[in-house]
Amino acid sequence: MRTDRPGYQYRDNRDGTRAHYWNPKRAVKGSPAALSAIRLDDGLTDDEIAAECQRRTNELKAELVKRESSPEFDGTIKSLITCFRNDKTSTLHSVKHSTRIRDYEPSLRVLEKNVGKRRVDALRASDFREWFTQWKKKGHRRASGAIKLLRLVISYGAGERFHGCAQARLILSDMRFEQPAPRTVAMTYDQCLAIVKKSAELKCPSIGFVEAVKFETALRRIDVIGEWAPPPGGGEFRWTGLMAKDISKDMVLTLKTSKTGAAVARDLSSYTLVAEAMKAYRIPDIGPVVIDEDHGRPYWENRYAEKFRKVRDAAGVPSSVWSMDSRAGAVSETIEATGSIEAAQELATHTTTKMTKRYSRGDGLETSRKVAEARAKSRT
Incomplete structure (x- = not known):
């Protein structure tokens, strides 16, 4: 067994190639539960893989040494983020693990990399506007996410009475930033059907089954595939999610939504x-309902997304259609078919019709026609 590649692991692809990863939990004992494996660049030589694993491991060890002592705020945004991460009372530790990994951590990394050295007590409104403009060049959602986390971190600092944070929070509270346009894409029935059929052809029918269930039921993906997350007190990741016992013999699914x-x-x-998907996918008799064929266990979020994209592309569905758009497709189709936003709201388990309208991607033409027809009938 090689010892010069700490944290190394790999996965063989179906086409015979090999994907290489560095896993912080394998590299350093006691690594934070929130850290996940990082895929290394393709095409690296054995020596380059070893060097990359050693570099990342040494950086992680150095970071953990810093974290062992209680972090102190030195006036910079980077140190403020460190305090925010390590303080168990901060909002970072009250959100769901999936939210932290998907939304919080990427934005915190943007802040650390781009403005971490800046002093909080010297910040001006012009700084915030300039940062937003620069981040927006790499994606409007990226910029909005970074500003959102910047507000949270600075508010945390103000609450802890760190020098300069209260004034920075006051400046930010009076500022408004352009929000990214809402998504206008919704998966259609034909697109979902193409994905279902192609997933069967590619020997990964679990993808088609998940997308079919989501499109027909308007359930969120996490409610179908489940989630790997550490327990509240820390420790090894555990899976929670939809089990075979949650689907009766007559195929009635019951659950409580995660959100x-x-x-x-x-x-x-x-x-x-769902009937089409189950021509190729069999629900297990016991245990988790959705199993990743490549690993024989429930999906990790990133593995599902990666495999979905491969199936979508092979099915000829535009890359602008994301897995999350099946929920919007369910809402839009329901409104078009019934003319009732209340029916769509109930299907999607939204608490308000305002949220349901955000998921409706249609222009309202078919609904308006049905309303006009109903009004005409009432007049006779």
Whole structure:
């Protein structure tokens, strides 16, 4: 066994190539549970892989040494972020693990890399505007996410009475930044059907099954594939999610949604896309409902997204269609078919119709036609 590649692991692809990863938990004992494996660049030689694993491991060890002592605020944004990360009372530790990894950490890394050395007590409104403009060049959502986390971190500092944070928070509170345009893409029935069929051809029918269930039921992906996350007190990652026992013999699915805790019941036998998907996918008799064929266990979020993109592209579905758009497709199709936003709201388990309208991607033409037809009938 080689010892010059700490944290190294690999995965063989179906095409015979090999994907290389550096896993911080394998590299350094006691690594934070929030850290996940990082894929290394393709085409690296064995020596380059070893050097990269050693570099990342040494950086992680140095970072952990810093974290062992209680961090002190030295006036910079970077040290403020360090305090925010290490303080168990900060909002970073109250959000779901998936939210932290997907939304918080990427934005915190943007802040550390780009403005971490700046002193909080010297910040001006012009600094915030300039940063937003620069970040926006690399993506509007990236810029908005960074500003959102900057507000959170500075508010945390103000609450802890760190020097300069209260004034910076006051400046930011009076500022408004252009929000990214809402998504206008919704997966269509034909696109979902193409994905279902192509996933069967590519021997990964779990993708088609998940997308079919999401499109027909309007459930969130996490409610279908489940989630790997550390327990509240820390430790090894554990999986929670949809189990075989949650689907009855007559194919009625029951669960409580992960976001709002709303009770949901869906008759899977009544959905044509689910029926098509189950020509190739078999629900296990016990345990998790959705299993990654490549690993024989439930999906990690990033692995599902990666495999979905491969199936989508092979199915000829535009790259602008994301997995999350199946939920928007369910809402839009429901409104078009029924003319009732309340029906779509109930299907999507939204607490308000305002949220449902955000998921509706249609222009309202078909709905307006149905309304006009109903009004005409009422006049006779």
